[in-house]
Amino acid sequence: xxxxxxxxxxxxxxxxxxxxxxxxxxxxxxxxxxxxxxxxxxxxxxxxxxxxxxxxxxxxxxxxxxxxxxxxxxxxxxxxxxxxxxxxxxxxxxxxxxxxxxxxxxxxxxxxxxxxxxxxxxxxxxxxxxxxxxxxxxxxxxxxxxxxxxxxxxxxxxxxxxxxxxxxxxxxxxxxxxxxxxxxxxxxxxxxxxxxxxxxxxxxxxxxxxxxxxxxxxxxxxxxxxxxxxxxxxxxxxxxxxxxxxxxxxxxxxxxxxxxxxxxxxxxxxxxxxxxxxxxxxxxxxxxxxxxxxxxxxxxxxxxxxxxxxxxxxxxxxxxxxxxxxxxxxxxxxxxxxxxxxxxxxxxxxxxxxxxxxxxxxxxxxxxxxxxxxxxxxxxxxxxxxxxxxxxxxxxxxxxxxxxxxxxxxxxxxxxxxxxxxxxxxxxxxxxxxxxxxxxxxxxxxxxxxxxxxxxxxxxxxxxxxxxxxxxxxxxxxxxxxxxxxxxxxxxxxxxxxxxxxxxxxxxxxxxxxxxxxxxxxxxxxxxxxxxxxxxxx
Numbered sequence: 410x411x412x413x414x415x416x417x418x419x420x421x422x423x424x425x426x427x428x429x430x431x432x433x434x435x436x437x438x439x440x441x442x443x444x445x446x447x448x449x450x451x452x453x454x455x456x457x458x459x460x461x462x463x464x465x466x467x468x469x470x471x472x473x474x475x476x477x478x479x480x481x482x483x484x485x486x487x488x489x490x491x492x493x494x495x496x497x498x499x500x501x502x503x504x505x506x507x508x509x510x511x512x513x514x515x516x517x518x519x520x521x522x523x524x525x526x527x528x529x530x531x532x533x534x535x536x537x538x539x540x541x542x543x544x545x546x547x548x549x550x551x552x553x554x555x556x557x558x559x560x561x562x563x564x565x566x567x568x569x570x571x572x573x574x575x576x577x578x579x580x581x582x583x584x585x586x587x588x589x590x591x592x593x594x595x596x597x598x599x600x601x602x603x604x605x606x607x608x609x610x611x612x613x614x615x616x617x618x619x620x621x622x623x624x625x626x627x628x629x630x631x632x633x634x635x636x637x638x639x640x641x642x643x644x645x646x647x648x649x650x651x652x653x654x655x656x657x658x659x660x661x662x663x664x665x666x667x668x669x670x671x672x673x674x675x676x677x678x679x680x681x682x683x684x685x686x687x688x689x690x691x692x693x694x695x696x697x698x699x700x701x702x703x704x705x706x707x708x709x710x711x712x713x714x715x716x717x718x719x720x721x722x723x724x725x726x727x728x729x730x731x732x733x734x735x736x737x738x739x740x741x742x743x744x745x746x747x748x749x750x751x752x753x754x755x756x757x758x759x760x761x762x763x764x765x766x767x768x769x770x771x772x773x774x775x776x777x778x779x780x781x782x783x784x785x786x787x788x789x790x791x792x793x794x795x796x797x798x799x800x801x802x803x804x805x806x807x808x809x810x811x812x813x814x815x816x817x818x819x820x821x822x823x824x825x826x827x828x829x830x831x832x833x834x835x836x837x838x839x840x841x842x843x844x845x846x847x848x849x850x851x852x853x854x855x856x857x858x859x860x861x862x863x864x865x866x867x868x869x870x871x872x873x874x875x876x877x878x879x880x881x882x883x884x885x886x887x888x889x890x891x892x893x894x895x896x897x898x899x900x901x902x903x904x905x906x907x908x909x910x911x912x913x914x915x916x917x918x919x920x921x922x923x924x925x926x927x928x929x930x931x932x933x934x935x936x937x938x939x940x941x942x943x944x945x946x947x
Contacts (some may be wrong), residue, residue, distance in 0.1 A: 453492025
């Protein structure tokens, strides 16, 4: 979301940089990116709630939620009236190529330009110092005028950061030390069940409202029936509740000393609570599922998933609008959204829909037609298929038709794709309704093709490697890059198709699986020797 005009109203964020172009330290490039966080102070939050109470307005729940809502206001004047501040944590990029060598140097440079950097940031030299620093802030966290849920530890050397790389969106060069969660006790009133987009039945606790870490908690996750029984949580119990990472409420367990004998054990319903179809539980699965793909709850969650940011990313079509469109009969699946332009006049009859909002929505839907095929595959909601798997499938098959017609064996042969995913894909496209959805998307002009990836040729062509454990000379990213650049495949899981498992220190379940399958094992020295034998410089 573009919140530029609102950010301009936050007084501590500089409108003009104070750096001196004549100074080598504070030389300002034409363009650069700064990353940080906007927050609301605890004292400011309390004062704001006092003012809202005196004005007869509803009170805000927490500083975190209040800050998020404040920067998303349509009127910048509302944002300007809120007690917001910001800390800057990172230099993203600068377009003159004069990058600093360390993270701490980058922060010092930002300070010279007038950006507010957290004064408690500290450069440490040993893990013992890091541990002591974290332990100290567990005790001191409440002394701050803003809420924190932990400490972020980063590698200072930016060259080492780049060498370590990232897994998906998670950097290997930074880790969060989370503080012990804040806990409270309350009454478990009942356990309800909702139905997810893949039919999974998800039990959750309905609680007597309790304040934890400044937020009022009424609902909490319970994961599945096995976890509920393992914790021996019963309806009517007084339970311990915490916010995992100070965000997600979860039930820790019961307070046994308060039991009266009237508490009731929970059992999953025999039928789907929405469509009344008998539920099923797969072998070796913890969750129960509703097998009815036409279940209204599943269809709604699928529609909500289809328009989400990781999928078709249709701006302005959130949960409430998706529900409204389904309730009013405008859309039963994602394919129906592309027919809404022909029903513009009907949309205008809906409350809250003006001409501008309808036109913006239709424009967002039209724009989504050009999303990459991988995003379309994600949007379909195939079980076990997330962003990375979808990208592999799109690149391998090059188009939706080849993927739909592929057998489980053909999919299973792809490095990084196992039999569970392969069977799930085949099962999905074996359903006539799912194929009909693809045809709706095709008729609407949605992109269903990708550039088919040609395998890189090299001395490791045809070989599949898995790297596990901690290597001494190479990072795992570096080892996998060497494999891929030489034409080999570097996958994340050991299967019967894995040729070599490269084993570092503290290897775990992948080593056990490789030993069971008889996969060839290489320690780091043997791996490096293999590369050099094949003419690969290490």
